[in-house]
Amino acid sequence: MATKILIADDHSMFADGIESILNRQDGIKVVGKCYDGISILPFLKQNEVDIILLDVNLPEKNGIEVCKEVIAAFPEMKILAISMFNQESYVSEILKFGAKGYILKNTGQDELMQAIQTIEGGNTFFSKDVTQTIMRGLMNDRKGGTKSEGFIPKITRREKEVLKLIVQEFTTQEIGDKLFISLKTVESHRSSLLAKVNARNTAGLVRIALEKKLIE
Amino acid sequence: MATKILIADDHSMFADGIESILNRQDGIKVVGKCYDGISILPFLKQNEVDIILLDVNLPEKNGIEVCKEVIAAFPEMKILAISMFNQESYVSEILKFGAKGYILKNTGQDELMQAIQTIEGGNTFFSKDVTQTIMRGLMNDRKGGTKSEGFIPKITRREKEVLKLIVQEFTTQEIGDKLFISLKTVESHRSSLLAKVNARNTAGLVRIALEKKLIE
DNA sequence: TAAAAATTGAGGGTTTTCCCCTATGCCATC
DNA sequence: GATGGCATAGGGGAAAACCCTCAATTTTTA
Structure with a gap:
């Protein structure tokens, strides 16, 4: 057969x-x-x-x-x-x-x-x-927090909204306007995002967001 | 034969x-x-x-x-x-x-x-x-610059090097140091890259670079 | 070999991001 | 009813990115 x-x-x-x-x-x-x-x-x-x-x-x-x-x-x-x-x-x-x-x-x-x-x-x-x-x-996966490479903590609902708009090329001010929150609040979210994904700047944040499929 | x-x-x-x-x-x-x-x-x-x-x-x-x-x-x-x-x-x-x-x-x-x-x-x-x-x-070619959506311009060798380092979270200064060229030169390449992929900022540049696989 | 493209770099400016710190309501869970 | 996470937001400052204009040199291509 x-x-x-x-x-x-x-x-x-x-x-x-x-x-x-x-x-x-x-x-x-x-x-x-x-x-x-x-x-x-x-x-x-x-x-x-x-x-x-x-x-x-x-x-x-x-x-x-x-x-x-x-x-x-x-x-x-x-x-x-x-x-x-x-x-x-x-x-x-x-x-x-x-x-x-x-x-x-x-x-x-x-x-x-x-x-x-x-x-x-x-x-x-x-x-x-x-x-x-x-x-x-x-x-x-095993290492977890050794050098925190590859490990991603969970992103909150609001952070995800902000992240999505960052990836879509909106500036902090524009994101604030879109979400009806202050520029400072958006900055807070950006800071948390950078810290959570362990990125140094927007470039890394966007790369990691796409790599790990953090959006959509 | x-x-x-x-x-x-x-x-x-x-x-x-x-x-x-x-x-x-x-x-x-x-x-x-x-x-x-x-x-x-x-x-x-x-x-x-x-x-x-x-x-x-x-x-x-x-x-x-x-x-x-x-x-x-x-x-x-x-x-x-x-x-x-x-x-x-x-x-x-x-x-x-x-x-x-x-x-x-x-x-x-x-x-x-x-x-x-x-x-x-x-x-x-x-x-x-x-x-x-x-x-x-x-x-x-005939029309010139209609809206050119989805069109990928060709990135030069040097631009690709810079782009790769941007995606890896290096700053303009750091990229300059790595490639032994001035900060201003790296800025030039960044500008060209933004223009070529039609992005507003680094976030868009990184996204497009990954989407269109400009860096292999 | 001349023309075109790429690479390099400067001056001088504006905008945006990033980083501290702090702080206040609002939830839920324990 | 306290603890903790979340969303909100301010001040202030440093760093980085972005923009415009210009130009010299080198490399590649036609």
Whole structure:
């Protein structure tokens, strides 16, 4: 019985290439390809699939959301996340939602096959680079307050409003006008924000806000 | 006589996939794969190649530079640029340096084959999306400065260095010290950066830099 | 090789951010 | 009913960012 694989990637050239590689292998059959996030669930409801090769950066509905939904509907589904980038936030998030592995698009054929076989056996597979990234993430979690690198305390409701406006290029005065509070109050919030995310200035605040997705 | 193709892409999974597709076709032979920009010229000097499938975003030396060098050394070489992104600046630049076509990685197999055949015949091929982008680019040139929303101007080498340090929370003075240039010079670069990305302040600059990945 | 672009830098100004300190209502929880 | 977190806000000052104009040199490109 061949392992049934669904490839989900919006870059059809990539999806086709992977399909071509996999279909040459014994015991593997690519049963479908999805070019966006929304068509995956419907496909799964009508077809039998063992493993999904899921691109993390899908249009419309990204891989992380898709992963969450798929696992909710099919808890036994084996998902191998594939990404262009080795970003700690993506890796940890999609794993949290039940992906069984994470590889990068610069992974070779042999390693891809190894990943699929590993996942199929119910185990977990990470690319070497990704493993290092995860380790770094875990280290930060453990350390907590050693050098307070990577750790973010919680931002209050009002601070988040201010932060959002800062990222949108409004000045302190303009933010005050928008929120009907004084310039000084906005300054207070800015100070707290800088302290909480441990940034030296607005540049760092904005970078961290985007990196850690503190807004929206 | 089969058309000899060289694939240049740092994502080996992608390169392998394309190779697998192409080698199934009649009259096409993948004679080599390069995973970075610097190994392409040496390869061409020792092997006969008809068409290069060249990733625009290569590490070390990017596709645009590679294209320029290759055409300088082999003016008859046919280069088909392949990119993840449909960025006007990339498209127009690499075409300026002699690429014969530009397709995106979301291009299907059939279209890929069509592109290769077109290029081989000495003609030029663009993906549909790319054609539209070029048209928009031309329109913008004509109009001048309509509103240019979403347009990414090119950042110079030095500006990028400064930008990187801004995002890393260094102050203007500190950046000057690091780069051994005066505070005033750094201010000049900051001004240009703000103008180029059309930001009002550092917050916007950082946001746009991260959004548009101006700093890699 | 001439023209264009990039890099460098200055003077002199305004605006904004950042950093102290302090302080007062308003909540909720304990 | 006290403690603590949150939102509010002031004064005052230092630092940094931003703006404008100009210009010399170097590098790159056409």
